[in-house]
Amino acid sequence: MNSGQQSNIAGTSGRRGAAVAARLLGRDGRPHNEEAHAVRLNVLNSSVQEARDARSSRIIMWAITFISVPQILASIVVLSLKWHTREKLFSSACYRLQVWVLVQAIHMSVVLGVEWIVYYLNTCYTNRVIELREQYMRYLGNIKYGLDLLGVFWFLVGNMWVISDDDAQNGKPDAANGERHEDVAPLSPSHCDSSLYQLAFWMIVITYVKIFLPCILLLILLPVICFCLPCLIRVLSRFQDPMRGKGASHETIARLACTNYKQDMFARDDCNCCICLNDYVEEEELRLLPCRHHFHKQCADEWLIVNATCPTCRLSIYETASEDSEQQGYRLGSRNDIFQVV
Known part of the structure; x- marks a missing residue:
């Protein structure tokens, strides 16, 4: 290739680049086509988001399973061995404890099942799965939202039932009528079955850990981010999968x-x-x-x-x-x- 051909190619490339630049910039140097800029920002954001969430959902799903399944199995074993009707219990508080553990185990089972269904629909890209995702993903999202609200409500109920009121437990008089609540037994391992009480207590503790987990991870990662950021970026890059997408059929x-x-x-x-x-x-x-x-x-x-x-x-x-x-x-x-x- 002679110098004349090279100069022609260079001139053509330069004119093409100048034409693209002219479309993106106005005469005063400001952006002319805002939609073109929006497209590129959205593509960049989508690429970063997909790379960041490529395998994190899989890790999160296995973490949820690893945390939930032992609690569900423990609830099944303890309730099957220690379940008593209200008439056979010494206090209504112990009966409420049984009910709370039962409902909590059912809730965790349903949430785990819905999470795996959503994960399957989001990670499988066959035509059949894509059609199912189009039809049911919105309903599954509403179900997950309702389950989350129910979980928060039942968690608060568990706090009241498991960590119950000290005045009622100790038989102190009611300020309104002066009556003592000596018929209400304290909710503790000495009055309720120890395994049932410990199960409910640790289920609440695990829920607290899940709620404050982002803050805990931030405190753990803060020194790493400050002093070993290149190492952290290199480790996080191992979990990226840019080929993952959410395309249409x-x-x-x-x-x-x-x-x-x-x-x-x-x-x-x-x-x-x-x-x-x-x-x-x-x-x-x-x-x-x-x-x-x-x-x-x-x-x-x-x-x-x-x-x-x-x-x-x-x-x-x-x-x-x-x-x-x-x-x-x-x-x-x-x-x-x-x-x-x-």
Whole structure:
């Protein structure tokens, strides 16, 4: 290759780079296409988030299982051996303790099952699993939220029942009527079964540890972060898996609307693809997302296979795709709703 050809190639590359820069920057040097910047920031954030959470969910799931299963098994063994009806107990407090351990074990079992179902739907990418995820993930999220609220409420109940009121336990008089509560036995290993009391007590302690675990980890990692940050980054990089994604199936992508580009279809500053930054060409095929953003069909399809959200606004295509597929037409609202595809 002679020097003239090399100079031509260099000039072409320079002009192409200058054209991209011109689209990104206005004449005064400020950003011109904010959506293009938003796309790149979202892609960067998505890449970092996916790399950070690639295997952390697996570790968290095994940690939850390792903590929950022994408590569930211990509850089954203790309750099966020590369960008594209320008439056979010396106090109602011990009966409440049995009920609390039973409900807590059931709650932990249900939460563990739901967590594993959600983990399976989020990590398996077959077409069947993706369809199930589209249908049931929102319901599973609501179930998890309800279970979390129930767990907080039952944890507070356990604090009142296991760590009960000292005045009532010691038979001190009630300030209102002067009666003594000598018929209420203290909730302790000497009045209730020791194994049952210890089980409930340590279940509450473990719950406290889980609540304050972020603070505990922060205190442990603070010296490492201050003095050994490069080592910490190197260790954390071992847990990254950039190939993990939450993409859409080819069938879902194919159901999204498409159209051929026409002149004056969009506003003058909205006639390019925010992914590749190239201007639209006459009759070029475009992909129209339910959120009303538009891209080259090839650019959008390649992105949606990796991440089923709009690269500009991060809206999931599953949230409105089912509704839009039932409509007769697709209306794209660019800045002033210039055209309608029927």
